[in-house]
Amino acid sequence: MNTAEIAQRYLTYFEKNGHTIVPSASLVSNDPTVMFTIAGMVPFVPYLTGVVPAPYSRVADVQKCIRTNDIEEVGKTARHGTFFQMLGNWSFGDYFKEGAISYAWELLTSSEADGGLGFAERDIWVTVYETDDEAAALWQKIAGLPAERIQRMGKEDNYWHTGQPGPGGPCSEIYIDRGAAYGPDGGPIVDDNRFTEIWNLVFMQELLSDVRSKTDFDIAGPLPKKNIDTGMGLERVAMFKQGVDNMYETDQVRPVLDRAMELSGRRYGAVNEDDVRFRVIADHVRSSLMLLSDGVRPSNEGRGYILRRLMRRTVRAMRLLGVEGASFPELFSASRDAMKASYPELETNWSQLSTAAFAEEETFLRTLSQGSTILDLALQETKTAGERRLSGNEAFLLHDTYGFPIDLTVEVAEEAGLSVDRSAFDTLMQEQRDRAKADARSRKRQLADLSVYRDLRAQGETSFVGYDELQTTTRVLGILVDGHSVVKAIAGQTAEVIVAETTLYAESGGQVADKGTIVGNGFQLEVIDVQKPVAGLISHTVRVVEGEVAVDDEATTVVDGANRHAARQAHSATHLVHAALRDTLGSDATQAGSLNRAGYLRFDFAWGQALSSDTRSEIEEIANRAVDDALEVTTRVVTLDEAKDAGAMALFGEKYGDVVRMVDIGGPWSRELCAGTHVATSAEIGLINLVGESSIGATNRRVEALVGRDAFRDLAVERTIVSQLSTSLKTPREQLPERIAELVGQLKTAEKRIAKLESQQRSAQVPAIAQEAVALNGMQFVAHNAGVVASADDVRDTVVKVRELLGNQATVVAVTGVTNDRPIVVIATNEGSRERGVRAGALVKKAAGVLGGGGGGRDDIAQGGGTNAAAIPEALIAIEQELRAL
Ligand code: SER
Numbered sequence: 001m002n003t004a005e006i007a008q009r010y011l012t013y014f015e016k017n018g019h020t021i022v023p024s025a026s027l028v029s030n031d032p033t034v035m036f037t038i039a040g041m042v043p044f045v046p047y048l049t050g051v052v053p054a055p056y057s058r059v060a061d062v063q064k065c066i067r068t069n070d071i072e073e074v075g076k077t078a079r080h081g082t083f084f085q086m087l088g089n090w091s092f093g094d095y096f097k098e099g100a101i102s103y104a105w106e107l108l109t110s111s112e113a114d115g116g117l118g119f120a121e122r123d124i125w126v127t128v129y130e131t132d133d134e135a136a137a138l139w140q141k142i143a144g145l146p147a148e149r150i151q152r153m154g155k156e157d158n159y160w161h162t163g164q165p166g167p168g169g170p171c172s173e174i175y176i177d178r179g180a181a182y183g184p185d186g187g188p189i190v191d192d193n194r195f196t197e198i199w200n201l202v203f204m205q206e207l208l209s210d211v212r213s214k215t216d217f218d219i220a221g222p223l224p225k226k227n228i229d230t231g232m233g234l235e236r237v238a239m240f241k242q243g244v245d246n247m248y249e250t251d252q253v254r255p256v257l258d259r260a261m262e263l264s265g266r267r268y269g270a271v272n273e274d275d276v277r278f279r280v281i282a283d284h285v286r287s288s289l290m291l292l293s294d295g296v297r298p299s300n301e302g303r304g305y306i307l308r309r310l311m312r313r314t315v316r317a318m319r320l321l322g323v324e325g326a327s328f329p330e331l332f333s334a335s336r337d338a339m340k341a342s343y344p345e346l347e348t349n350w351s352q353l354s355t356a357a358f359a360e361e362e363t364f365l366r367t368l369s370q371g372s373t374i375l376d377l378a379l380q381e382t383k384t385a386g387e388r389r390l391s392g393n394e395a396f397l398l399h400d401t402y403g404f405p406i407d408l409t410v411e412v413a414e415e416a417g418l419s420v421d422r423s424a425f426d427t428l429m430q431e432q433r434d435r436a437k438a439d440a441r442s443r444k445r446q447l448a449d450l451s452v453y454r455d456l457r458a459q460g461e462t463s464f465v466g467y468d469e470l471q472t473t474t475r476v477l478g479i480l481v482d483g484h485s486v487v488k489a490i491a492g493q494t495a496e497v498i499v500a501e502t503t504l505y506a507e508s509g510g511q512v513a514d515k516g517t518i519v520g521n522g523f524q525l526e527v528i529d530v531q532k533p534v535a536g537l538i539s540h541t542v543r544v545v546e547g548e549v550a551v552d553d554e555a556t557t558v559v560d561g562a563n564r565h566a567a568r569q570a571h572s573a574t575h576l577v578h579a580a581l582r583d584t585l586g587s588d589a590t591q592a593g594s595l596n597r598a599g600y601l602r603f604d605f606a607w608g609q610a611l612s613s614d615t616r617s618e619i620e621e622i623a624n625r626a627v628d629d630a631l632e633v634t635t636r637v638v639t640l641d642e643a644k645d646a647g648a649m650a651l652f653g654e655k656y657g658d659v660v661r662m663v664d665i666g667g668p669w670s671r672e673l674c675a676g677t678h679v680a681t682s683a684e685i686g687l688i689n690l691v692g693e694s695s696i697g698a699t700n701r702r703v704e705a706l707v708g709r710d711a712f713r714d715l716a717v718e719r720t721i722v723s724q725l726s727t728s729l730k731t732p733r734e735q736l737p738e739r740i741a742e743l744v745g746q747l748k749t750a751e752k753r754i755a756k757l758e759s760q761q762r763s764a765q766v767p768a769i770a771q772e773a774v775a776l777n778g779m780q781f782v783a784h785n786a787g788v789v790a791s792a793d794d795v796r797d798t799v800v801k802v803r804e805l806l807g808n809q810a811t812v813v814a815v816t817g818v819t820n821d822r823p824i825v826v827i828a829t830n831e832g833s834r835e836r837g838v839r840a841g842a843l844v845k846k847a848a849g850v851l852g853g854g855g856g857g858r859d860d861i862a863q864g865g866g867t868n869a870a871a872i873p874e875a876l877i878a879i880e881q882e883l884r885a886l
Helices: 003-016 042-049 097-109 133-143 234-241 254-264 272-293 302-320 328-339 350-384 392-402 406-415 422-458 561-585 613-628 640-645 709-729 733-771 792-805 831-835 840-850 869-884
Strands: 058-066 083-092 124-129 150-153 159-161 166-177 195-211 217-233 471-481 484-486 488-490 494-499 516-520 523-534 537-546 548-550 554-559 591-597 600-606 633-639 659-665 670-673 688-695 700-707 774-776 779-788 811-819 822-829 854-857 861-865
Touching (some): 042 058, 042 083, 042 217, 058 272, 097 195, 166 217, 254 328, 272 302, 328 350, 350 406, 561 670, 561 688, 774 869, 792 861, 840 854
Parallel strands (some): 779 811
Antiparallel strands (some): 166 195, 471 484, 471 554, 600 700
């Protein structure tokens, strides 16, 4: 039974039992506290905690998940995979323990012919939480399991939570006995390898406030409703149904492993170390492909860094299998073909995904050869310094800055006969992890605080009426100060205010929050920010300027109209620039992010190289032509399916409900799903002025533009500058570039002539300076101050010439000068004086010290400088004294 079929059977079974089937959410989690969707329950957290009322009482789904905390274990055991799919059935306040156990038992044990999964009853074991007598009794009653096959375990195994404050509860896990060949008898409490977990039924009933570890947490209280969250590992079931030993050999993963075998010419199953590498490749390629498909791109931070790590570990594993060149084109296509039955978008978006993947591999292969050079240098220096061990600092730098893996550093160092200071490296890594953890902890608090919104959200969604009106009169539903619900806020305080309906736009979809005020009888609030802390709830952060505001007060939300007008212009302009980019560059230029506020927009998109100035002009031209054409802007609320059929572009990372808002400018030419505020016709935008184009990472570019009045003002400033130039150069503006090039050319010629004249002049002074030589300690010594000079090079030139003229007798020449108000000194010796022990470098050090600076150099010629030009005579005397003292 292939993986896609197992998933289908699961969904069909639960649909038949009254569950709504919903599609998988993105791997990119919307929850600010987790980077990725790490379990099937992540997208449902607001429903499980009751912060947002669930729109359905029973759901089933297949959820894409990524867990990368065990990345080092991948390939070493049968069970650790980074990407996996979780089949889940959910009850939000509907059925509880009995329902969950009955459904699970029936689906697992019904025959394949009846649509079930056909597991043999005698192979099934279960565990329950140590005190959960109810679940144990239900297993006996429903499944007729003998008491010894219902085992009890503690929090470590049978209490489930996400590791963050949020929902949790005792769970019951279902295991399959793989037989005596895999380990001792005695059930999961004895051996969790022979007895492999396939399904976890969580009885969600508590809200956790502080989670310190898997087993150490505080329970804040019961959840408003009891829920069911189950998670069945699709890959594990596939492993059993396909009779293979581990998840890497199932139908959706194995083809990548086979391709790696072909490319390397090595065999899976021959050498244990190679087998681990094959499995790492099979796992990581699939995970990378699925992350790319959900819009993640390799980078040096956050999610992008995890993706980069997965890809780099793949390259590394291929190299260890003896493949040095690019292999992603082969490996990623194999993974796409194995996954496309379940995820058709892999094929439709292939061109973008593969471009990003292949570019990353190329970059890393280059990094590896550069890193090798840097590492070689570091190794050489270590040896020269007489050390046997490369410092942890050096290894960390290679890892952190160049993405050069530590095991590679160790290996190359070993080849050079050196070791690496692993413990110093590990300490640095630990420090870095601690920094990241501290950061995550500060983000965690946010979720804990979300429960304060629950009661407010329970009263319904905040209605946003700001598309049509700029002000509305409504009622204050809630006030929060410092995250706590209060009855009123007084002048001078900062508070969050929630009202029944608002005209103020909350930041989303790249558009920043509206500016404005909220006013009422005796109070005035200045709006600082508007956000949606939980889906459907709009919260205004305000400063109470005057009076006091209380819950239940009547209040009017007022949008700053001028600011909104400019924001609408900028947001519509963003859509035009997006459409113009796709017209010019093609559909591979997909959106990677955007920001727009009054007068300004920026738009990031997937593209590997800089845009030529012609391309930039073309994009600007197309966007402004659309402005000029006064295209009608229409918005429609449609179902997600209708929008997809109409070819609307969804924005990266956004999660949409069942209905979405589709914004067209000039019909399908620019069609996007967008909740932002827009102009009525494109002519209202006025003008778009593309002011910048730059790179953000290897695979993304950013364009920036000024919009409307700001675009005009910027051009007006440029016009003033051009007209000033034109007047002062007495040249019409069209001829300015030529005229300036000509002037620059003339200036260069003039500079050259001056330099030549100065050099001649210096040469002419040389005999006179040489005449100043005095006899000192058996040498000729010249101490001359040249006064203000153009550069230190000129002084050096003079010094060398004077020394030459003085011939072979032991000689020391010291010349000082002042350039840019700073004193400089240059000293030269000849063979004769050096034989007497004079060192130019040492003398300069002395003199520069007197000048309030430093310097040094070779024995024959050296240069230094300082800060105190007045000390020049003193510095020259100091040199003389040194020579006298020889
Ligand atoms: N939340 C549980 C798990 O991830 C069941 O879905 O195992």
